[in-house]
Structure formats: C-alpha cells, structure tokens
Amino acid sequence: MVPLRGRSAELGKLLDALRAAANGRASLAVVSGEPGIGKSALLAAAVEQAERQGFLVASAAAYQTDNISPLASLAPALRAGAEPLIDTEQFLELASLNTQPLWLAERLADLIGRRLAGVRALIVLDDAQWADPLTAFVLRVVVARLSAANLLWLLATRPSPGGTTDQLIEAVNVPVHNIPLAPLTAEAIQDLAADRLNHPVDPSLAVQLAGVQGIPFLAEQLIAGLYLGDSDLSTGLIEGVRRRTGELSETSRELVRTAAVFGSEFRLEDVAVLMAAPIARLAAPLEEAIQAGLLTDAGSVLRFRHELLRSAALADVPPSAQRALHGAIANQLMSAGRGAAAAAPHVLAVAQSGDTTAVATLREAARDLVATMSTTAAEVIQEAFDLTRVDDPLRAEVGVDVVSVLLAAWQYDRAKAFADDLLSGTALYHGPVTPELQATLRLHLAPYQWASGRLDVQELLVPAAPPQLAERLAGYRALAGAELMATATDATAQALLQVAAAERARAEGRYADARSLYADAQQAEPALGSLPSTVVEIGELYCRAETDDLPAALERVRELMTVGDSWAGPQLAVLRARLEYAAGNLQQAEEAANSGLRWMDQLQVKGLTAEAEQVLALVALLRGHLTQARKLAGNDPTINALLAIADGDAKAVGQLADAPRDFPERVAVLLQADALDQLSQLEPSAAARGALAVVAAGNDVEQLAAAVELVRTAQRPLLLAQAEERYGRAALEAGDRKTGVPALERALDSLAALGATAPAGRIQAVLQAAGVRRRRWAAVPPRAQAGWESLTPMERRVALLVAEGHTNRSAAEELVVSASTVGTHLRAVFGKLGVNSRVQLTRLVLERFAPPPNA
Numbered sequence: 117m118v119p120l121r122g123r124s125a126e127l128g129k130l131l132d133a134l135r136a137a138a139n140g141r142a143s144l145a146v147v148s149g150e151p152g153i154g155k156s157a158l159l160a161a162a163v164e165q166a167e168r169q170g171f172l173v174a175s176a177a178a179y180q181t182d183n184i185s186p187l188a189s190l191a192p193a194l195r196a197g198a199e200p201l202i203d204t205e206q207f208l209e210l211a212s213l214n215t216q217p218l219w220l221a222e223r224l225a226d227l228i229g230r231r232l233a234g235v236r237a238l239i240v241l242d243d244a245q246w247a248d249p250l251t252a253f254v255l256r257v258v259v260a261r262l263s264a265a266n267l268l269w270l271l272a273t274r275p276s277p278g279g280t281t282d283q284l285i286e287a288v289n290v291p292v293h294n295i296p297l298a299p300l301t302a303e304a305i306q307d308l309a310a311d312r313l314n315h316p317v318d319p320s321l322a323v324q325l326a327g328v329q330g331i332p333f334l335a336e337q338l339i340a341g342l343y344l345g346d347s348d349l350s351t352g353l354i355e356g357v358r359r360r361t362g363e364l365s366e367t368s369r370e371l372v373r374t375a376a377v378f379g380s381e382f383r384l385e386d387v388a389v390l391m392a393a394p395i396a397r398l399a400a401p402l403e404e405a406i407q408a409g410l411l412t413d414a415g416s417v418l419r420f421r422h423e424l425l426r427s428a429a430l431a432d433v434p435p436s437a438q439r440a441l442h443g444a445i446a447n448q449l450m451s452a453g454r455g456a457a458a459a460a461p462h463v464l465a466v467a468q469s470g471d472t473t474a475v476a477t478l479r480e481a482a483r484d485l486v487a488t489m490s491t492t493a494a495e496v497i498q499e500a501f502d503l504t505r506v507d508d509p510l511r512a513e514v515g516v517d518v519v520s521v522l523l524a525a526w527q528y529d530r531a532k533a534f535a536d537d538l539l540s541g542t543a544l545y546h547g548p549v550t551p552e553l554q555a556t557l558r559l560h561l562a563p564y565q566w567a568s569g570r571l572d573v574q575e576l577l578v579p580a581a582p583p584q585l586a587e588r589l590a591g592y593r594a595l596a597g598a599e600l601m602a603t604a605t606d607a608t609a610q611a612l613l614q615v616a617a618a619e620r621a622r623a624e625g626r627y628a629d630a631r632s633l634y635a636d637a638q639q640a641e642p643a644l645g646s647l648p649s650t651v652v653e654i655g656e657l658y659c660r661a662e663t664d665d666l667p668a669a670l671e672r673v674r675e676l677m678t679v680g681d682s683w684a685g686p687q688l689a690v691l692r693a694r695l696e697y698a699a700g701n702l703q704q705a706e707e708a709a710n711s712g713l714r715w716m717d718q719l720q721v722k723g724l725t726a727e728a729e730q731v732l733a734l735v736a737l738l739r740g741h742l743t744q745a746r747k748l749a750g751n752d753p754t755i756n757a758l759l760a761i762a763d764g765d766a767k768a769v770g771q772l773a774d775a776p777r778d779f780p781e782r783v784a785v786l787l788q789a790d791a792l793d794q795l796s797q798l799e800p801s802a803a804a805r806g807a808l809a810v811v812a813a814g815n816d817v818e819q820l821a822a823a824v825e826l827v828r829t830a831q832r833p834l835l836l837a838q839a840e841e842r843y844g845r846a847a848l849e850a851g852d853r854k855t856g857v858p859a860l861e862r863a864l865d866s867l868a869a870l871g872a873t874a875p876a877g878r879i880q881a882v883l884q885a886a887g888v889r890r891r892r893w894a895a896v897p898p899r900a901q902a903g904w905e906s907l908t909p910m911e912r913r914v915a916l917l918v919a920e921g922h923t924n925r926s927a928a929e930e931l932v933v934s935a936s937t938v939g940t941h942l943r944a945v946f947g948k949l950g951v952n953s954r955v956q957l958t959r960l961v962l963e964r965f966a967p968p969p970n971a
Contacts, residue, residue: 118311120161121332122304123154126295130162130270133293134169137268138236142290144259146244146281147272149297151424152333155272156242158297162270166238174201177242178251179381179419184457186214186488189251193239194224201239202227214488217250218682218715221257229262236266244271244280249491252280256287257718263290287718299330308332312339327352333422340409342425357428360408367393368401372410376429377441379461381419389448390441442466446477456481457489460496467503475500475514482521490525497521507546512538512553515545519560526683526719528564535561554578555585559645562592567651567684568723571596588612588645595619611640615652622659625777627799631659650681654691661695664802666831670695685715690724693731694780700833700870706735730755731780737762738834740874742905754779762874764913783807784835802830810839815846817855824859833870837863841879848886857888906948914941918954919961 120127126147133145147155159175166173176193187210194201202210206227213220241247247255259269269290273281285292300308305325306317317325328334334353342356361369374390375382384402388395402418405411410429412419420426430438442465449459460481467474478500485493497518504511515538522531535557537544555578565571573596576589587604591612594600600617604610618633634656638649653676660669673692680688689712696705709728716722729748733755736745742762749755754775760768772789775782786794787807795811798804806827813819820843827839840863847856860879867876883890907915910931917927924942928935951957 119307120157121308121311122300123158123161123297126158126297127161127165129293129295130158130268131165133268134162134166134171134238136291137238137266138169138171140264140266142259142263142265142267142269143293144269144284144288144290145271145293145295146285147270147295147297148275148281150274150331152331152422153297153299154332155297157332158295159240159242159270159272163238163240166268170236172199172201172232172235172237173197173240174237175240175242178244178246178248180246180379181381181461182246182248182251183492184460184485184489185248186250187220187248187254189241189244189247190254193241201231214250216680216682217253218257218685218719219678220250220682221254222261222711223678224254225258225261228258229265232262232265232267238268238270240270242272244273245276247280249489252283253718255280255284259284259288259290260714260718263288300332300335301330302326305330305332305335308335309339312336333424342409353424354428354431357410357425358432360410361429361432364404364408365401367391367398368404371398371401372405372429373433374441375411375418376420376426377433377438378445380423380426381414381417383417386445386448386452389452390444439466450477455484457484457492457496460499464499469503470505470508471503472510475503475510478503479514479517482517486521486524490521493521494518494525494527506543509547511545512547512549516553516556516560519557523560523564528561528568531564532561551578551580552582552585555581555589556644559585559588559592562589562645563647566592566595567648567687568721573598584609585645591616592645607640608643608645611637612645612647615647615655618655618659622655623777625797625799627659627662627801631656631663634659648681648684650676650684651687653680654684654687658691658694661698662801663799664830666695666698670699683719686712686719686721686724689715690727690731693728697731697734698781698832698834700866700872702735702738702871705731709735726750726752734758734780738870738872738874740877740905754785758785762909762912763916764909764911765916766913781832781834784832784838787811787835787838802826803832803835806830806839807835810842815849817843817847817850817852820846821855833866834872837866837870837872837875840866841875844879845882848882853886857883857886861888902948902950904949907945911941911945911948914938915945915949915957915961918942918945919958 130145133143136143147158149155156177163173163175174193174196176190176196178189182188191207195204195207202224210220210224210227213223241251241255255269271281271284273279276282285294302325305328306322309317309321309325324338325335328338337353337356342353342360361372364372370391371387374387378386384398385395388398391398402411402413406413409421410425412421420429433441442462446459446462446466449462450456456477460478463474463477463481467478478496482493482497482500485496497514501511501514501518504514515534519531519535519538522528522534534544539549539554539557541549558575558578562571562576571592573593576593576596578586578589581589584606587601587606587609590598590601591604591609594613594616601609601613604613614633614637618630618637621627621630621633634652637647637652638656640646642649653672657669657673660666660672670692673688673695677685677688677692689708693705693708693712696702696708709731712724712728716725716728729750730752733745733748733752736742736748737755737758742759745755746759749759754772757768757771760771769789772785773791773794775785775789779785783795783798783801783803784807786798787810790811792808792811795804795808798808806823806829809823809826810820813823820839824836824839824843827836830836840859844856844859844861844863847853847859850856860883864876864879864883867873867879904912913931914927917930922930924935924938928938931938945957946952949957949960951960
C-alpha cells in the first residue's frame, strides 16, 4: 500500500481507538474534512492496520442517491466480506422491517452483537454526510446498544453542522474521537507526489504542487495529468478534466457528460437510452472513461471516482443542456418503471413555480417513500408545496400532504407549526381557509396529540365542518374530557367515542368494560382521524392483564414489540415492564423498562419516564437495592412509603392505602396495607378477590388457606408469595409448624427463584428464628457488612429517630423497647456507618434523605 503522508497524528488516534476496542472499550471516531482532503485515504490506512491486527472489518460508503433507499448506506457493510456481519436470511428479515425503524435497529443490534461476541471489529462508513435517513437512525440506536462490544465505529464526513454525524455524536453513550483533517504541508504533498511517481519531485513540479494548497486529491490529479496547476483550483481541475476527456472519443466524452448530470452513481442502460445508443456500442467508450481515471465500475452501477471529478465534468455541460437532460432523465426513469422517487431529484432540477406536473410527480414520490423513508418523504413533499403558488387552492391540498408526511416522520412540532401557519392567513397560503381544510388538518394532528397528551378542545371546535369530520372532531373532544356524544353515524367517530368511554372506565377501575370498548374500537377501518391501532391495543392489553388474562396479554405485548408500530415502542416497553413485573419476571421487567427509557430518548418523547422508573424502583426494592430505588423514586409517594417501610418505619404502611389506581400491582400494595375498603372496591379479578380474602381472614389459618388458593389462580407469583407468607406466619403464631413452615418455605423458594432477595431474606430470617434447619437455604445474598444497606430494619429505624433528634429514651418509647436496646442498636449503627457521634449520624442521614422521611 502507498504510504499515508502527513497524517501520522490522525492515524495514531485511530490506532489508539483500535487498541481500546480490542480491550473492550467501544468508541466512535469521526474523520471530517472538505472534499479531496484525504478522508478516504485515512480510512483505508485504518482498515489496513485493523486487518493486520485480526479485526473483522465491515466497510461501506454512502452516495448522494442513497436517500431514496432504506438502509442503502449501511447495508453494504453488513453484507461485505467472506464473513459478513449478517447472513442472507437475516438480511431478508431486516428488509421486512423497513417500515418499523425502531424494531429494525433493535434487531440489527441483536444480530451484530451476537456476531461480534468475542470478536474485535471495525465498522466503517465513508461519506457519512450522504447516509440515508434510516441508516442515520439505525446508527444512533446500534452504536448505543453495542457500547460494550470490542468495536470501533469509523465514519468520514464533510463538515455538516447538525447533520448525520453531529446527531450521532449527541445520541451515543460511547467515547467519541473527533479527527478534523487540515490541508497537508508542502513537504507532505511533495512526499505524496514522490510516492506516486516513484522518484523525487523535480523543481518545476514542486512549483505546480504548491498550487494545490495542501489538497492531496488535487495533487494526485496533477500528477495524473488532470490538473494543470492554475491559480484557481476549480478552474484548474475543470481544465484538467477537459484535457483528459479531450483524449477520449466523442462518444466517450458524451457518456461522461451525460453521466455527470445523472449524479455520482448511474446505470449504463439509463445513459444508453438518453444517448439513443445500444449498450453494446457504449462498452468501448465506457472502458476509455475508466482507463482515464474518471469512472469506476461497481458491478450493478457505475460511479465517478470522486465527486470533484463529477463536478468538474458537469461544469463542462451548459446550464440549458443540464436542464434538458434532467427533464429527459426524469421521463426516462418514470417510463422505465423506476418510480417517482428516483425521478424526484431530476424533477426538482428543472421544475418552476406553478409546474403542476412536477408537483404531481413529487407528491407521488412522497407517497412512495413515506412508509420506508419518511424523513426523505417529508423533504420531497415540502419541495412540492414550495412549487405551488400561494393563492392556488392546490397549495392547501399539498399542505395537507405536508402535515401528513411530517407526522409519519414523527416530526409533530414541525407539522403543528406548519398547520397553524397554513390556517392563519400567513404568507404561507393566501387561498380560502375552508371549514373542511381546518377540520382535515386538525384530524391529522389529533391522533398524535392524544398519544402525547396534547389535545386542545378549542382547536377541535370547527364550525360548519362537514358532518363526517364534525363527528370525528367531537370524538376527540370526548377523548380530551368533554361530554360523550350519545351516538355517531361515522364509523371512525364511533371508534373514537368507544376509546373515550374505555379511557373513563379504565380510570374508574372498570377494566372489563374498558377492555370490551377498546376491542370494539379496533374493528373500525383506518381513516382520517383514526387512532393508531397499536396504541388502542395497548389500552386493551392493560385491561386484559387486570382481568385475569395476564399471560395472554404479556405474550401479545412481546409479539407487538416485533410486529407492531415501532413509533409506539416506548408505550409497549413500559406496558411490558409492568406486565413482566406482575408475572414475577424481574429481569425482563427491568430490561423492558430500560428499553422504554432508551427508546424515549431516541424518539425524543419523555411522557412515560416516570412509569418506567416506577417499575425499576419496584424491582430494586425487591432486590434490596434501596439506594438505587431511592434515586428512581422521585416524588412518588407510594414508592417513598415502601422505602420508608424498608428503612424500618412501620407507620408508613398506612400510606400504601392511598396508592393510585394505575400503580403497578396495586393489589399487592393494598394487601400489604391491609386496605380492606380499597380492596373491596376493586373489580373482582382473581387477584383482587384473593387479596381481599387474605386481608379479611386476619389471623384465621383456615380462612387464610382458602384465600391463598384463590390467589394462586391469579398466576401472579409475587402476590402469591405475599399471601403464603401471611398464611405461614399466622400458622406459626398459632403453633401450627406443620402448616406454617411449608407455607413459608414455598414463599421463600418462589421469591428466591424470582430474584426478589429482599422479601426472601425476611422470610428466611423468620424460618431460622423458628428453628428451621435446611441443608441448603435458598440463594439469598448476605447482608452488606458496611453502609446503609448493612443496617437491619430496626437499626435503620433507630438511625432515623436519632437523626430526628430523639434521645435513647424517647426513641425507646417510640419503638416500645428499652433504652438499653436502643443503645445497642445505635452502637451497631455507628460501627456500620463509620460515624462516632449523633451529629455525624444526623449529617449522613440528612445527606441521604434530605429531610429525614419522618420529619
């Protein structure tokens, strides 16, 4: 390989990053610089070094035409080499997920993660500024997901503030190495020339090389005879291309000029049609252009060797000829069945204001792209809108398309602002703002507003709207809290009213009624104003889980997380976290909640953060990780009450009776609080009936036995363990060891198997105190030896009381123990926390709780 000149410092940074990747520290390196500055050469040197070190290398380059094909930029890297990152079957599976970017990104992260297990890898993307939108999104997800892999991501890009690489840098959680490339020194340029010529540079050439101003690409072209060393670099390159093409046949020159209008990438058959020449007759002219160093053959397509060469060739085509060629190319692509999306860039090159044919083609292109490339579709439809005149009624029609496509691209704020401008008589549109236009735009926005809690009743009032649209608007007003209509003739409006009624029934705890209403609403065919089907089904599944159908609901949620609408990913993840927690699957609940938080960040929605952290806090409590639970609790009163109980505050149990209706596993919380009244008001599911029976039984062992069997039918292992513990304790207190010990052992074994080590440890202590001996106890981790987590519940309670200002005597009265017992516990607290005075203890508690929980 030819030596890399003048880039030793930059290559050194990349080699450091490769060494870090080999040691398990994933990172992202971004090489940036202007065209021709040597980005690709630096990447090639890094690839060579990586291969020498035994790295698996996957490499690809993005092209200007990539933005009409999903994952076009990254796909070649996934499939490159003898050992590709993903095999053919997996790649076809990914293709089926093109319309669900979040699921595709997550699946790709899983596949690459498994492929790279125990493998060092380098993944390269050159010219990342042209990466298609799906590649840009996938990179943000996958780089973050694979932060623990032995992996270096290496991207090269032109400076583009706010572009693909800037967005990626903001989104990832791995170290980022920014490597900007400056022009080479004169000495490095001469060394590069000597390498290419295989002999020293003579003085006359050195003078010419000074004119390239440190740009290695231009130096190479000068040496190749394409660049004449003019003072104006652009002019020099253009003249150099002219000189080289002047040595070509006329047909070859025409091929190069026509191809330059097509773009940096083109098909020979398309150029042949425009030149009205058989493909066979172009074989020799094509070979001339390749030998001249202008084009390269990539198999299915042809490319210019460098974008600067294409720009230079294009400069030799008069503007009028360029316009004519763009028009002919657009017609050729459309007639060849390549689709409006492929023709769109050429349509835009020649379209003028008021060109309705161009507008129609661009609208068709946006419709073709919206399912798989919604970000590109949004830009295309905006261009179509801009081509319409401000007073043309067609402008309003295209404006509705703009709002629709922006929403499909999940750009709600931009869509809302555009719709408001369209309706408010601004310079955006001077045509008639009809009630139908107002209602149509409001109904496009309403589903997204409802899903994010932003419905505004006033915006949903559109006087004189067509009857069908008026009914749908009334349905959304009901969803926003207005009175429910008695009936509706429109099927979509009926479905909206059913969801509104379901939401109210769910808020009141009437889960069976809500479940039925959600299910009925899903029967309506999709239409303007329809709610996202996945979001409606999420409501139904929540209610199914609350009405003795938890296993089926959980299975369906897991399925939707691969086939449902990926824009609803955060809602699905949080629901799954709740259901996994209810089913006792703590690890899966934690993973789902963390996925929800990650997806909220990636999709820039935050509405369910508190719900996800609620589940994480509950899992941490069951595992005895109180510090982690406290960080997640925030101002949640129920979580904070559970924390206070774990810290030894028995009085906090009464606060659990106030747990809100939507609190995860509220039945178990109410059972812990002995909240008979609240339990009796719940809809009679197996869990609610069982918990009510347990509380009503008090210490009656026989009644508790029957109540436990009722709880068993609910298929909620955490709740069952809670009931079994009550049953076992009551039996022991009644002197019935034959009943009590097995019940407690069943609860212990179940909790230990689920990873709920905190309640398992509590039950194990009860059994050991009762004199139970087992060859092997369940795998309950030992209590920490130091720090707050090492304190027993009684020691925590003593520490909190002392921090509140209690003396040993007043604390003893509060705890109903002797003052000497308090002193014994306090000495243990001092030792475990490493303090030696009440003042130090109070300061430590204040830092932890700020203020103490009982203050």
